[in-house]
Amino acid sequence: MALEELYREVILDHYRNPRHKGRLPGAHFHAEGQNPSCGDEFSLDLAVEDGVIVQVATQGQGCSISQASGSMMADIIKGKTVDQVEEITTKFKLMMDIEEGENPVDPARPGAVLGDLEALQGVRKFPVRIKCADLPWATLADALEEAKAAQ
Amino acid sequence: MNHVRADFPILDRKVNGKRLAYLDSAATTQKPIQVIEAVDDYYRRYNSNVHRGAHTLADEATVAYEGARAKVARFIGAAADELVFTRGTTSSLNMVAYGWGLNRLSPGDRILLTVMEHHANIVPWQLIARHTGAELVYLELTDDYRVDLTNLDRVVDERIKIISMSGMSNVTGAIGSVAELVEVARQIGAVSIVDAAQSVPHLPTDVSTLGADLVAFSAHKMLGPTGIGALWGRREILEEMEPAEGGGEMISDVGLYESKWAPVPHKFEAGTPPIAQAIGFGAAVDYLDKVGMSELRKHEIEITQYALDRLAEVPDLKIVGPQDVAVRGGTVSFELGDVHPHDVATILDQEGVAVRAGHHCAKPLMRYLRVPATARASFYLYTVEEDIDQMVTGLYRARELFGLA
Ligand SMILES: Cc1ncc(COP(=O)(O)O)c(C=O)c1O
Numbered sequence A: 001m002a003l004e005e006l007y008r009e010v011i012l013d014h015y016r017n018p019r020h021k022g023r024l025p026g027a028h029f030h031a032e033g034q035n036p037s038c039g040d041e042f043s044l045d046l047a048v049e050d051g052v053i054v055q056v057a058t059q060g061q062g063c064s065i066s067q068a069s070g071s072m073m074a075d076i077i078k079g080k081t082v083d084q085v086e087e088i089t090t091k092f093k094l095m096m097d098i099e100e101g102e103n104p105v106d107p108a109r110p111g112a113v114l115g116d117l118e119a120l121q122g123v124r125k126f127p128v129r130i131k132c133a134d135l136p137w138a139t140l141a142d143a144l145e146e147a148k149a150a151q
Numbered sequence B: 001m002n003h004v005r006a007d008f009p010i011l012d013r014k015v016n017g018k019r020l021a022y023l024d025s026a027a028t029t030q031k032p033i034q035v036i037e038a039v040d041d042y043y044r045r046y047n048s049n050v051h052r053g054a055h056t057l058a059d060e061a062t063v064a065y066e067g068a069r070a071k072v073a074r075f076i077g078a079a080a081d082e083l084v085f086t087r088g089t090t091s092s093l094n095m096v097a098y099g100w101g102l103n104r105l106s107p108g109d110r111i112l113l114t115v116m117e118h119h120a121n122i123v124p125w126q127l128i129a130r131h132t133g134a135e136l137v138y139l140e141l142t143d144d145y146r147v148d149l150t151n152l153d154r155v156v157d158e159r160i161k162i163i164s165m166s167g168m169s170n171v172t173g174a175i176g177s178v179a180e181l182v183e184v185a186r187q188i189g190a191v192s193i194v195d196a197a198q199s200v201p202h203l204p205t206d207v208s209t210l211g212a213d214l215v216a217f218s219a220h221k222m223l224g225p226t227g228i229g230a231l232w233g234r235r236e237i238l239e240e241m242e243p244a245e246g247g248g249e250m251i252s253d254v255g256l257y258e259s260k261w262a263p264v265p266h267k268f269e270a271g272t273p274p275i276a277q278a279i280g281f282g283a284a285v286d287y288l289d290k291v292g293m294s295e296l297r298k299h300e301i302e303i304t305q306y307a308l309d310r311l312a313e314v315p316d317l318k319i320v321g322p323q324d325v326a327v328r329g330g331t332v333s334f335e336l337g338d339v340h341p342h343d344v345a346t347i348l349d350q351e352g353v354a355v356r357a358g359h360h361c362a363k364p365l366m367r368y369l370r371v372p373a374t375a376r377a378s379f380y381l382y383t384v385e386e387d388i389d390q391m392v393t394g395l396y397r398a399r400e401l402f403g404l405a
Helices: A002-006 A009-016 A064-077 A082-095 A115-125 A127-150 B002-007 B033-046 B056-075 B089-104 B123-132 B178-188 B235-240 B275-291 B293-312 B341-350 B363-369 B385-401
Strands: A029-035 A040-049 A052-061 B083-086 B110-114 B135-139 B160-166 B191-195 B214-218 B229-233 B251-254 B259-261 B317-319 B331-336 B356-358 B374-378
Touching (some): A009 A115, A040 A127, A052 A064, A064 A127, A127 B341, B033 B275, B056 B083, B056 B275, B083 B089, B089 B123, B089 B160, B110 B123, B160 B178, B275 B293, B293 B331, B331 B341, B341 B356, B341 B374
Parallel strands (some): B110 B135, B110 B160
Antiparallel strands (some): B317 B331, B356 B374
8 A cells, every 4th residue: 555655646647758858058047966876866956037947957866765756846846036935944844754843744634735745645654755856955955055055 | 404593592582562583794793502502601610811811710701812823724624823803804804904905015016806896995095005106906707796807918017016806796696716816916916805794604714725824704793792703814914014003912021111012813913902892702603613713604595596586476586695595605695676685674674584785895786786776685694494484575665565466
């Protein structure tokens, strides 16, 4: 049963059809992340105008969890302000038990808080895989750091 | 070979409610009760430092420690005083790189490796190359994952001072071309080194006929404890090699400004060694001797053939390694359609099947083969057909979860 929760259809869909895939010519910010222990890779281009992420492009190679997490992340951050993205990141980390605190997801309203990303909750039952889900977010944090430094 | 399983208590445990099918012996093997008890017995009955005390326990510990050295040496056809205890293959190879390479290589000299090496047989040489100005050169592979020995004369010349090669790949299972490359080394006067981390545990090995100058291996990949391994070396080479570490145990005399080294092998064993681990290593080779390495190899050929046959039934599964069991060991890497190896490993783990996934500390090989990662099942004397069947069931489950109907 736990496996069915881990490999939900929406996760496999993002894994096989990653959104916003590619490079962004003229991106303002770029970051690359790696999990050296498993070899998963993720890279991110952001175009930021007036504090808003107007364009996103990602590239990566790795397991369904890391790549689906990256695709869903790209989806949710596009069009958001840097501040909003930081809030989303916090919610994601709470949901995934990466940060301690209450899970912000509302079971009565699936998808209402973090959209497709909520499908990743099944990963919590597989603690060794949480770092897979986190890879794109760690990469995003690096890119945002640059973005904030540039502001 | 089924009878050996009773000696491995861990094989009785359940993982995720399922029978454990331990298929990760290339990473580390399980330990038989005989090894566990040898370590336990040392701590319970004669725990003491070696070579130091004028008391009964110290004497017993020293006898057991040196006895273990003699056993491990005999296991590979060597004399006891040519066998250095180290922390493992990685530390053996670093010991050679720093103790021999560092002092003998000059700018323009070359170190020949193969692209199928483990990081432990690449990175130390990169460090030494950086220190000395020597260069690294690599042999590539044939279509069936063996070291490509055609056109050797294009790479091989007198500039090569060291040839260091794997006895068996920990990714593809391909057996290395040790005999051929040792001969090349002899012709050009280079030193030949074998990373035998995967070969000594699985293939009968006799250094007296192998022809190599130095051989490195780890106890934990051959039923023994972690934290100990060995470096065998031809006596002349060990005599010439500098100790990479200094301290107690490795000296014959120490003055304020200079010291004299203890004779080989002690000059390479600075500080209190891993005593319990050495004793466990001795018990491990006793166990392997009792089984017999040619019996063990025969079993691994059979179980590997069975695994290759069963895996061939699974749609979309591609073996990354030789198909011919005569030229390979029981380490089988594979890809399953677009199911990433980590996902394969997680799904198999739920079925009680332990496999490794990733780049297996051989990133240059993975890049060369253009596979980002593989799942890897690896066998040993205790592996049975039921383990393979359980894995194949898990692989069908992976197909189902990923909708590969
Ligand atoms: C071929 C090969 N070389 C070297 C090593 C390193 O061995 P250790 O980690 O025991 O030092 C390994 C195992 O990890 C290996 O498979």
